[in-house]
Amino acid sequence: MLVATICRRVTSAFSKGFGAVALAGLGVGALALATLPAKANQIGEPVPWGMGLQAAASPVKERIESLHDMVLVIITLITIFVLALLAYAVMRFSAARNPNPSRTSHNTLLEVAWTVIPVLILVVIAVPSFRLLYFQDRAREPEMTVKVTAFQWAWEYEYPDHDGLKFESYMVPTENLQPGQRRLLDVDNELVVPVGKEVRVLVTSRDVIHSLFVPALGIQKYGIPGRTLETWFKIDRPGVYYGQCNQICGVNHAYMPIVVRAVPEAEFTAWVAEAKRRFANDATQPAEPRIAGAEGPGRGGQADEARGVQLAAGANDNISR
Numbered sequence: 001m002l003v004a005t006i007c008r009r010v011t012s013a014f015s016k017g018f019g020a021v022a023l024a025g026l027g028v029g030a031l032a033l034a035t036l037p038a039k040a041n042q043i044g045e046p047v048p049w050g051m052g053l054q055a056a057a058s059p060v061k062e063r064i065e066s067l068h069d070m071v072l073v074i075i076t077l078i079t080i081f082v083l084a085l086l087a088y089a090v091m092r093f094s095a096a097r098n099p100n101p102s103r104t105s106h107n108t109l110l111e112v113a114w115t116v117i118p119v120l121i122l123v124v125i126a127v128p129s130f131r132l133l134y135f136q137d138r139a140r141e142p143e144m145t146v147k148v149t150a151f152q153w154a155w156e157y158e159y160p161d162h163d164g165l166k167f168e169s170y171m172v173p174t175e176n177l178q179p180g181q182r183r184l185l186d187v188d189n190e191l192v193v194p195v196g197k198e199v200r201v202l203v204t205s206r207d208v209i210h211s212l213f214v215p216a217l218g219i220q221k222y223g224i225p226g227r228t229l230e231t232w233f234k235i236d237r238p239g240v241y242y243g244q245c246n247q248i249c250g251v252n253h254a255y256m257p258i259v260v261r262a263v264p265e266a267e268f269t270a271w272v273a274e275a276k277r278r279f280a281n282d283a284t285q286p287a288e289p290r291i292a293g294a295e296g297p298g299r300g301g302q303a304d305e306a307r308g309v310q311l312a313a314g315a316n317d318n319i320s321r
């Protein structure tokens, strides 16, 4: 609509010939945009001074965006309305302008209105909100499943549909970063998935409560020991999507990032074959998991089961939060 309005303004502002040239220019511009590779690789990552949401790469995130936009309009209107009322009351009913205040204390119509209207506004927000809640809750027709197990302080990814391929994913410590890798975000083993496939994600934990959070995919699920929560995504273009555990889970909470790499189907198949070999009897997978985040207060070496209860020095960090 905005584009149409701009077009109209442009055409009326210029003479006919000029307008035609301008329109042709716009047309060429639009064509250039349209012919850009629509499936360009996307990077879902935080950016300096990023003010909005990360660009959507899945249907759930698209709906989160539209709900967000709708609620933003509503709260903006409410804020402006309340601010205007306040300003009016301050000016109109100041002691100087209104020396004899009214003694009215009840107004039935007004009271009904300021109860019913907010309720209606909440209903307007609640309907799409609940729709979205159920939309993200279950995969409709999952084409594959990934099981994600959180633990202090890294992730284990399992592919039950691919012969139980399973591996752990640790943050790359700052001192080992390769050029182009992101500090506190890149990992040794990424969660690789095919583009355009509906992927069911099952999330659980081995020790304390963690949370799988990948903003560009619109997923955020608690990893709760003894429970399995479900969500899903269907990534619409190849790319790398960064996330982090966003449930405070202990001293190295900040050092368990998530990297989801979406690749075309053929590439995914090749990766699965290679990963199966790599992780079959893998020397890089330690018997005792490493503690991710060498820059955090180090606590290497504890056996997995012992974590969370027997971290003598830092037990409170793990239990109380």
Ligand SMILES: [Cu+2]
Residues within 6 Å of the ligand: 150, 209, 210, 211, 245, 246, 247, 248, 249, 253, 256
């Ligand atoms: Cu965590």
